[in-house]
Amino acid sequence: MTEQSVAAPTYVRPTRRLGFWRMTLATFIVLGLTAGSFAGWQWWTATRAVASYDPWFASYVDVTATPSYAFESPTTTARKNVVLSFIVAATDDPCEPTWGTAYSLDEASASLDLDRRLARLSQLGGHATISFGGAINDELATGCSNTAKLAQAYTTVIDRYQTSNIDLDIENTALSDSAAGERRAAAIKTVQDEQAAAGKPLVVWLTLPVAPHGLTGDGKRAVEQLLAAGVDLAGVNVMTMEYGESKKLTASMADASIDALNATHAQLAALNSAAGIAMTDADLWSRIGATPMIGQNGTVDEVFGLADARTLNAFAQDKQLGRMSMWSLNRDRACSPNYVDIKQVSDACSGVDQNDQSFSDVLGAKFTAIPGSAPPLTGAADAALKPQATTAPVAIIKDNPLTSPYPIWSADTTYAKNTKVVRNSNVYETKWWSLGDIPDNAALQAFETPWELVGPVMATDTPQVQILLPEGSYANWSPTKIYEATERVLLAGVPYQSKWWNQAASPSATALNGETGPWRLLTAAEVTEKLAQQ
Incomplete structure (x- = not known):
């Protein structure tokens, strides 16, 4: 059930015209109220922008x-x-x-x-x-x-x-x-x-x-x-x-x-x-x-x-x-x-x-x-707008020499400065000479370890493939021969170049030593150039 309201008697006031000055004053009041409302709207919108400010x-x-x-x-x-x-x-x-x-x-x-x-x-x-x-x-x-x-x-x-x-x-x-x-x-x-x-x-x-x-x-x-x-x-x-x-x-x-x-x-x-x-x-x-x-x-x-x-x-x-x-x-x-x-x-x-x-x-x-x-x-x-990842999702890949972008870390290998290796699905680079230092040793602070984490092994990585040269491309390495700088040799089909005078230093053992070893691997471009000449 709802209540019904009873209208009260209506009182009608006699109409009066506003004089010129009263009309002018009323106009100013209306304009003032309008301007005030607009200013308030401006303040409100500005406040909303400030509230959402996220620099x-x-x-x-x-x-x-x-x-x-x-x-x-x-x-x-x-x-x-x-x-x-x-x-x-x-x-x-x-x-x-x-x-x-x-x-x-x-x-x-x-x-x-x-x-x-x-x-x-x-x-x-x-x-x-x-x-x-x-x-x-x-x-x-x-x-x-x-x-x-x-x-x-x-x-x-x-x-x-x-x-x-x-x-x-x-x-x-x-x-x-x-x-x-x-x-x-x-x-x-x-x-x-x-x-x-x-x-x-x-x-x-x-x-x-x-x-x-x-x-x-x-x-x-x-x-x-x-x-x-x-x-x-x-x-x-x-x-x-x-x-x-x-x-x-x-x-x-x-x-x-x-x-x-x-x-x-x-x-x-x-x-x-x-x-x-x-x-x-x-x-x-x-x-x-x-x-x-x-x-x-x-x-x-x-x-x-x-x-x-x-x-x-x-x-x-x-x-x-x-x-x-x-x-x-x-x-x-x-x-x-x-x-x-x-x-x-x-x-x-x-x-x-x-x-x-x-x-x-x-x-x-x-x-x-x-x-x-x-x-x-x-x-x-x-x-x-939603936050986007900086890179594609990273797939964790087990350390496999056939798929890793760099050699798998070994405790028995000497690594020179700026050498990259893979360990536990991550790539590390040496800050200085290292032998036996575990790259992901959790007990060491950054200044104590020769290794620096570069980033994860990614699904898009490709393994470093050593391009072999056919027998006879260069002379086979001999432990008894003296080698001068720039001389090239083959060892099991892998090409190397001597960086300075050396003797009895196996290329396969010393090429990984970077700056300290007397041998370096030929680059892919150098191997390709040699193959084109044959």
């Missing part, structure tokens, strides 16, 4: 630099996420991706053990973003004029390393080439759509040079091209470095960087508005990244010190930048006393006194993205 920090690592940097063994949380650089076009095929023109993807696996090292980083909860371009060589879009092949080149890299994040580092001629920019934008749109369709959303960041007054005209055009192509651009990362004459003499590197970021923020607001993309102030900051060059910059009087790093980090936290990076993790240490001219930029040290501190810890402080997770999107693909 990330990752240092660049120069993959081809010597000495090689062991990114797969991060010593701090701030070093778990890396941006590996740089994928560029091959010198003989502009549509083939390479690491700095020095290594094809397969060569990087064979010579640098890159695939295995990425697998190890993934095991430790780290994540690798792959960077295309850089300042020196040709970014793929510069020379690859076929958009379909260009898209395939990007996809080859993404699929090879199973990464969910890429970084387009566009500089110099690659930035001024408008046609290359159009191809790049179209290709990236294709790749991003294909990855999304496969359930693997792709995060795309654009890295550009910047001055204290902001992006260059070419830089703004690069942003416009990607937006016009429909690329879901996660953000723009500006290289807060190498300002030259654009930096005021009295400005610190941190001051110049903050000016550059503020100017970039204003420019991106205009660019997104022109593209029909509405963003709050907080949204824009979450789509901006900063990458200083730590320590000594290429311009002699530009030095980005630890004080600059603290100031820039504080600004980033205040504005809630979406990303912080640095060039580079290879350089995040003070130079050796033997390195005399610290004003000359080194790719292995910063050139400043770091007082046992690291730039990565200072710049990465309070950046809270979980190591191993993909950096966040603020665009349409955000809801679908």
Whole structure:
């Protein structure tokens, strides 16, 4: 049963017209309430953006630099996420991706053990973003004029390393080439759509040079091209470095960087508005990244010190930048006393006194993205984004000499520095001479053992196959003969070359001793060349 209400008698007031001033006052009140509601809505949306703020920090690592940097063994949380650089076009095929023109993807696996090292980083909860371009060589879009092949080149890299994040580092001629920019934008749109369709959303960041007054005209055009192509651009990362004459003499590197970021923020607001993309102030900051060059910059009087790093980090936290990076993790240490001219930029040290501190810890402080997770999107693909493994799942393979990529470790073998072996489904490399030291000795600390873990044996590994030469290709080795440097011999069909004068030193026993043994195995290329001559 429900109650029925009884209407009360209605009282009708006589109608009165509002005078002009009363009407004006009422209008102002209504407008004020409306404006207040709009301001409140703006505050609410900005607060929502701040509440979902999830920034990330990752240092660049120069993959081809010597000495090689062991990114797969991060010593701090701030070093778990890396941006590996740089994928560029091959010198003989502009549509083939390479690491700095020095290594094809397969060569990087064979010579640098890159695939295995990425697998190890993934095991430790780290994540690798792959960077295309850089300042020196040709970014793929510069020379690859076929958009379909260009898209395939990007996809080859993404699929090879199973990464969910890429970084387009566009500089110099690659930035001024408008046609290359159009191809790049179209290709990236294709790749991003294909990855999304496969359930693997792709995060795309654009890295550009910047001055204290902001992006260059070419830089703004690069942003416009990607937006016009429909690329879901996660953000723009500006290289807060190498300002030259654009930096005021009295400005610190941190001051110049903050000016550059503020100017970039204003420019991106205009660019997104022109593209029909509405963003709050907080949204824009979450789509901006900063990458200083730590320590000594290429311009002699530009030095980005630890004080600059603290100031820039504080600004980033205040504005809630979406990303912080640095060039580079290879350089995040003070130079050796033997390195005399610290004003000359080194790719292995910063050139400043770091007082046992690291730039990565200072710049990465309070950046809270979980190591191993993909950096966040603020665009349409955000809801679908899931963390992706850095590499394909690693299959544990038993130590089998017929399938292992390196010799199985033996307690009776002498191993020279930089020798790789397999033990218990993992690859280890010697840091110095070793005999009888167990690679995976759990009781030893890193400084106590001559072995360093490189990464797991992977299902994709192929065994090292020794190519034999037919009898008579070279003379058979004799224990009584004296051998001079460069002489070649056969022992059971295996070819060796003498490194220096020796006698009675069996090639099979000493070739594994690396630097200390008088013999080395011929390379596959040398064996192939010999076979072609026969």
